[in-house]
Amino acid sequence: MKNVLLIINAILVLAVAYLLYAHFTEKNHLITTVSNSYTAVPANGFKIAYFEMDSLQNQYVLLKEVRSALMAKDQEMGKELSGLENSLRNKYQDLQKNGNALSQAEIASRQQEIMDLDKNLKNKRQVMEQEMQDESFKKLQDVKKRIEDYLKEYNQSKGYAYIFSNVPDMMYYKDTAYNITADIVKGLNEQYRQKK
Structure with missing residues (x-):
């Protein structure tokens, strides 16, 4: 039982890390796109x-x-x-x-x-x-x-x-x-x- 909870927690930590990475990578891409399109x-x-x-x-x-x-x-x-x-x-x-x-x-x-x-x-x-x-x-x-x-x-x-x-x-x-x-x-x- 302890091993199952440990595995689920490890999977959740990896999923959260991936989501954070994806979120901040996409945000930087959006900021670059927006700043390039509004140079005025x-x-x-x-x-x-x-x-x-x-x-x-x-x-x-x-x-x-x-x-x-x-x-x-x-x-x-x-x-x-x-x-x-x-x-x-x-x-x-x-x-x-x-x-x-x-x-x-x-x-x-x-x-x-x-x-x-x-x-x-x-x-x-x-x-x-x-x-x-x-x-x-x-x-x-x-x-x-x-x-x-x-x-x-x-x-x-x-x-x-x-x-x-x-x-x-x-x-x-x-x-x-x-x-x-x-x-x-x-x-x-x-x-x-x-x-x-």
Whole structure:
């Protein structure tokens, strides 16, 4: 019985040794094959960089101009809507103040006028909000496209595999050695001045 167990253990040890040998020989063959087929990746790995999105937003001249233009348009629309609201409010207050001196037909006519003004105000507000939203989206997409195009151009000489934007609360750790924000802002602003 002892001899049978000894023989089985010897066979198992030989089998495990063979499996380990086969496994590591095949793995080395796979590593050699994979490394030969992907020669574009440098031996030291790939490089990753990031830029601070809030700094870019505060320092990129085009983006500041776009935000200013959008805020000015929003204020202009707000003034127009405020004027319509004041007109509606004045008509309503006039009807309440002078309603006793008016006939039923005049009251009905003024109430209809107030309802029409209210409906026009709501429609105007909705149209303006949609227009503002569309213009904002279009202009911000244009800025985003310019940043992406610049990063492609910038990266031709740098060789980064990835360039991330660091949005607050999205990145948990970052080594400031890979922060390229200053380069990006400087380059984008120079490019914008040249095209302007």
